Amino acid sequence: MTTAVSFQEVSRHFGAVRAVDRVDLDIREGEFFAMLGPSGSGKTTCLRLMAGFEQPTAGHIEIFGETAEGVPPYRRSVNTVFQDYALFPHLNVLDNVAYGLMVRGVARAERHAQAEAALDLVKLPGYGGRKPGQLSGGQRQRVALARALVNRPKVLLLDEPLGALDLKLREQMQEELKSLQKALGITFVFVTHDQGEALSMADRIAVFSEGRIMQIGTPEEVYKRPRSRFVADFVGSSNVLPPDFTARHGGARQWASLRPEALRLAEDGVGIAATVVGRAYLGASTRLILDAEGERIHAVLPAGASLPGDGAAIRLAFDKADLHVMEDQS
Amino acid sequence: MTMVAAADPIRPGRGGFFGALSDVLWRNPRLTLFLMLTPPLLWLGIIYLGSLFALLLQSFFSIDEYSGLIRREFTLSTYAELLNRANIDIIVRTLVMSASVTVGAAIVAFPIAYFAARYARGKWKALFYLGIMLPLWSSYLVKVYAWKLILAREGILNWLFAKLHLTWLLDAWLAIPVVGGNSLSVSHTGTFLVFLYVWLPYMILPVQAALERVPGNLVEASADLGASPRQTFSNVLLPLALPGVIAGSIFTFSLTMGDYIIPQIVGTSRRFIGQAVYAHQGTAGNIPLAAAFTVVPIVVMGFYLWFAKRRGAFDAL
Numbered sequence: 277m278t279t280a281v282s283f284q285e286v287s288r289h290f291g292a293v294r295a296v297d298r299v300d301l302d303i304r305e306g307e308f309f310a311m312l313g314p315s316g317s318g319k320t321t322c323l324r325l326m327a328g329f330e331q332p333t334a335g336h337i338e339i340f341g342e343t344a345e346g347v348p349p350y351r352r353s354v355n356t357v358f359q360d361y362a363l364f365p366h367l368n369v370l371d372n373v374a375y376g377l378m379v380r381g382v383a384r385a386e387r388h389a390q391a392e393a394a395l396d397l398v399k400l401p402g403y404g405g406r407k408p409g410q411l412s413g414g415q416r417q418r419v420a421l422a423r424a425l426v427n428r429p430k431v432l433l434l435d436e437p438l439g440a441l442d443l444k445l446r447e448q449m450q451e452e453l454k455s456l457q458k459a460l461g462i463t464f465v466f467v468t469h470d471q472g473e474a475l476s477m478a479d480r481i482a483v484f485s486e487g488r489i490m491q492i493g494t495p496e497e498v499y500k501r502p503r504s505r506f507v508a509d510f511v512g513s514s515n516v517l518p519p520d521f522t523a524r525h526g527g528a529r530q531w532a533s534l535r536p537e538a539l540r541l542a543e544d545g546v547g548i549a550a551t552v553v554g555r556a557y558l559g560a561s562t563r564l565i566l567d568a569e570g571e572r573i574h575a576v577l578p579a580g581a582s583l584p585g586d587g588a589a590i591r592l593a594f595d596k597a598d599l600h601v602m603e604d605q606s
Numbered sequence: 607m608t609m610v611a612a613a614d615p616i617r618p619g620r621g622g623f624f625g626a627l628s629d630v631l632w633r634n635p636r637l638t639l640f641l642m643l644t645p646p647l648l649w650l651g652i653i654y655l656g657s658l659f660a661l662l663l664q665s666f667f668s669i670d671e672y673s674g675l676i677r678r679e680f681t682l683s684t685y686a687e688l689l690n691r692a693n694i695d696i697i698v699r700t701l702v703m704s705a706s707v708t709v710g711a712a713i714v715a716f717p718i719a720y721f722a723a724r725y726a727r728g729k730w731k732a733l734f735y736l737g738i739m740l741p742l743w744s745s746y747l748v749k750v751y752a753w754k755l756i757l758a759r760e761g762i763l764n765w766l767f768a769k770l771h772l773t774w775l776l777d778a779w780l781a782i783p784v785v786g787g788n789s790l791s792v793s794h795t796g797t798f799l800v801f802l803y804v805w806l807p808y809m810i811l812p813v814q815a816a817l818e819r820v821p822g823n824l825v826e827a828s829a830d831l832g833a834s835p836r837q838t839f840s841n842v843l844l845p846l847a848l849p850g851v852i853a854g855s856i857f858t859f860s861l862t863m864g865d866y867i868i869p870q871i872v873g874t875s876r877r878f879i880g881q882a883v884y885a886h887q888g889t890a891g892n893i894p895l896a897a898a899f900t901v902v903p904i905v906v907m908g909f910y911l912w913f914a915k916r917r918g919a920f921d922a923l
Contacts, residue, residue, distance in 0.1 A: 329826050349829040362827035366845045376831035379841070427831065 278305040278340065280431050280463040281326055286335030288321050295321040297487035298335070303431075305340075308457050308464045310474035313484030314510065319467045322484075323433050326465060327356050340430055350379075355424035356433040360440070361416045363408035369395070369419050370404030376427040394422035397456070414445045421453075425460070434466045438473065450477055471511045475499060483507050500535070504604035508533035515539075515573050522599065524569075532601045534594060536563065539575035541584075542593035552588045568592060665897035674891060684894040688902075693882070697902055700879040703794070703869075704862040707801040708855045711809040714802065715854065716847075719810050723817035738807045746804065750871050753800045757790035757872060764789070787874060797873035801862050808857035816850025817843070852919045856907065863903040879903065 283301035287294065296318045303309045311319040324330040325337060328349035337344040339352065355376070363372050370391050371378070377387035388404075395401055398418035408416055417437060424432055434453075438446045454477050457464045468474050474481050475495040483490045483498060483506075491503045502508035505516045514533040523529040525548060550568035558576070562583055566573045575592065577583065584590050619625055631638045667676050668683045687693070722734045741749065755761050767776045780786040780793060787793030820843065828838040844851075866880030877885070879899055887896035914920070 327826075327830055329829075349826070350832050350834055354830075356827070356830045358823050358827060360821075360823065362821065362823040364824060364827070364842060375828070375833075375841070379828075379831065379833040379837045423831065 279303065279338070280305045280307070280340060281465065282338040283322070283325075284336040284338075286322075286325065286337055287333045288318075288325060288330055289333045294487045296325065296332075299487075299489055301482060301489065301492070303463060303465060304480075305463055306461050308454065308466065308477060308479045310466045310468060310478035310481045311484060312468055312471060312474040312481050312511070314469055316486075317484035318487040319469075319482075319484045320435060321487075323356075323435055323465065323467050326431065327354055327433055328352050353427075353430040354433060355427050355429035355431075356435065357417075357420045357424050357437045359435045359437070361408075361420040363416055363419055363423070365408055367407075368404060369400070369406050369408065369411070372408065372419060373404075373423045373426055375423060390426055391422070394426040395419075397425065398422045399452075413440050414449070417441065417449065421456075425456075425462075429462060431463045431465060434464060436467055436469070438468075438470075446473075453477065475511070481511075483511060485510070501600050502533050502602060504602055504606070505531055505533075508600075508602065513574060515571075517571065517599075521569065521571055522601070525599075526596050527599050528601060530601045531605050532599050534599055536574040536576040537561075538594045538598035539573070539577075539592050540594065541577070542591040544591060547591040547593035550590055550592050552584050552586055552590060554586065555583065566590075566592070661897050662901060663897075664893050665895075665901055667894045669892050669894055676893060684898045687895060688898040693899075696877050696879060696882050699876060700863055700902075701906065703798065703801070703878065704859045706798055707805060707862045708809075708858045710798065710802045711806055711858045712813075712851055712855065715806060715809040715813050716851075719814035719817055719847075719850075720843075722810075722814045723820075724822065738810050741803075742807055747867070749804060750800060750868055753796075753803065754791050754872050757796045757799065759789040759791070761791070791872055792874060794873060797869050800868050800872045801858075801865070804868065805858040805861050808861065809851075809854035812853035812857070813847055813850040816847045816853075820846045848919050852914050856911070859910065860903060860907055863906070 279302050281301070281303040283299050286296060286299045286301075288296040299318070299322065301322070311322055313319045321330060325332055326339070326344075328344070328347060328351075332345055335345075339354065344352065364375065367375065370388060373391035373394050374382075374387040377390060382390070392401070392404060395403060398421050400415060400418050400422065403411070403415065403419070408419065411419065417440075420437070437453075438449050441449060450473060453464070453466075466474075466478065475498075478495060480492060480494055481498050482492045485506050491498055491507045493501075498507060498511050502511060502514060508514040508516050514535055517525075517527075517532045517534060519529045519531055522532040548568050550566040550573065552564055553567050553572075554565040556563045556565070559579070561576050561578050564575045564577060564583070566575060573592070619629060631641075664676075665684055666680050666682070667678055668681045669675070670677055718734075718738075722731065726734050756763055758764070764773075764776070767773050776790075779795065780789070785793060785795045785798075787795075790796040790799070824842055824846070825838055828842045829835075833841060864880050866878065866884045869878045869881060879902060883896045883899045886892040886899065
């Protein structure tokens with residue numbers, strides 16, 4: 277399988293700040309790849325390194341086997357969907373979408389036909405005559421997508437593309453992006469701080485923290501078998517259990533993670549004693565915030581179960597198989 | 607947690623005249639607007655526009671060639687005089703100079719404004735504003751006389767050209783008819799350079815303000831879509847900065863058209879519109895012709911703005 281984007285020991289420093297620090301990364305052709313991390317973790321800088329807006333301080337970047345460092349953005353077959361869309365305010369939607377073709381000298385009729393087709397693809401047919409200012413956030417998002425896709429990039433970069441949309445629209449766009457990517461077969465690289473988004477859309481996820489990659493894997497690997505406490509905590513708010521706690525409850529004396537939905541209420545006399553501190557209603561389930569032997573534990577229980585009230589003393593149980601001992605014990 | 611007890615749900619009025627006045631003004635925004643706008647509008651409307659129209663009215667009167675008195679009867683004869691050969695020369699010369707100064711200022715101002723808007727931060731930005739504004743603090747006459755010395759045959763510019771063994775280049779330039787002359791200080795080139803220097807801040811500031819409003823990611827987006835820096839400039843930066851360039855050009859163009867001091871101190875003896883107005887309303891006492899001359903810049907600016915609007919220069923506003 278071809279490697280679409282390859283980072284070898286890539287660093288990008290801004291003065292003393294190590295925005296990206298010795299990152300190794302291989303993104304496969306045709307894959308939907310998510311870069312997940314909190315703000316300031318270096319994921320966006322990595323995206324900008326791929327686009328060519330930043331140059332690495334050290335290391336080597338390849339795009340489809342060709343050296344990318346020192347190559348300006350306009351010579352890369354890579355297109356970006358910007359976080360705030362960056363549509364040209366003085367051009368109408370059709371000319372925005374046709375821009376990439378226009379600067380490459382495609383004749384007017386031809387580029388407009390292709391731009392119309394791209395607008396059809398993102399389900400905005402007939403919107404060509406409007407100015408970006410006349411569109412809603414969701415529509416601008418689609419125009420930005422069409423503007424990038426019309427150039428048939430080898431790699432499509434998406435910088436938090438769904439961040440500014442409301443929940444309903446975001447879920448709809450997630451599905452559409454996923455099916456678009458499948459249909460077009462283009463490599464998508466997607467930056468997000470939303471673990472739910474990364475888990476539901478990506479083929480593989482790289483979890484970033486402080487300029488480094490903490491873990492790369494499929495959503496299931498990252499979710500169920502986090503390598504470190506950071507990943508466990510950041511991807512889906514796992515319970516991170518200290519070595520003593522793990523040892524008392526049937527595990528080795530090591531840091532472990534336990535998914536909140538792996539916990540269930542148990543009868544008196546078995547499991548772990550805990551006190552209810554608070555609860556959050558999530559619709560299909562309820563999250564209980566518990567104090568168990570001095571540890572703050574989250575348990576997600578399905579709707580319909582009778583739930584203890586605040587301050588109630590309860591017992592918790594889980595299957596040993598769900599207890600995941602982390603590789604990185606630091 | 608205890609909170610400080612809340613005050614009354616509705617607090618009593620501040621009392622006094624000013625307290626009552628603020629309440630009234632708050633309740634009547636139109637009254638506030640009226641009070642704020644009336645004094646400046648009166649000033650602009652009566653003192654400024656009023657006297658301008660009074661002057662323009664004069665252009666429809668004529669002067670009695672024998673007595674030198676103004677005949678207060680409607681006539682177009684002054685305009686006929688305005689369009690004679692010598693006066694047309696003055697108008698064309700002024701327009702060409704104004705246009706050259708405007709284009710020159712736009713070319714020089716753009717990179718400076720771009721740097722200031724894109725890259726200058728903190729201390730550098732302050733330095734930029736100081737550098738742009740500082741020349742405006744010193745007297746206009748001082749600057750113009752300073753330029754006369756700089757451009758003179760014994761001046762520093764000639765000396766520099768001599769040191770660089772480029773005197774032949776300067777001489778070749780000065781040998782060109784119309785733009786050349788005996789020395790830079792008595793040529794149209796000299797007049798152009800001084801105009802360019804004096805009006806440059808009026809071009810830089812609006813262009814910088816316009817560029818400041820262009821989000822940086824539009825430049826990145828353009829490059830991302832495959833546009834070379836030159837294509838990004840002509841397709842994204844220039845159209846979006848155009849309202850600023852037009853605003854600046856209104857300044858440089860109209861200021862050059864109206865100026866009568868610079869061409870008098872630096873340049874040839876051939877007159878510009880400003881000098882003609884000055885001469886006609888002063889020594890010659892021909893107020894109608896002076897008034898007719900002042901109509902020219904107004905008409906030209908009107909056409910210029912109409913044309914700029916038609917070409918979509920303000921679409922990005």
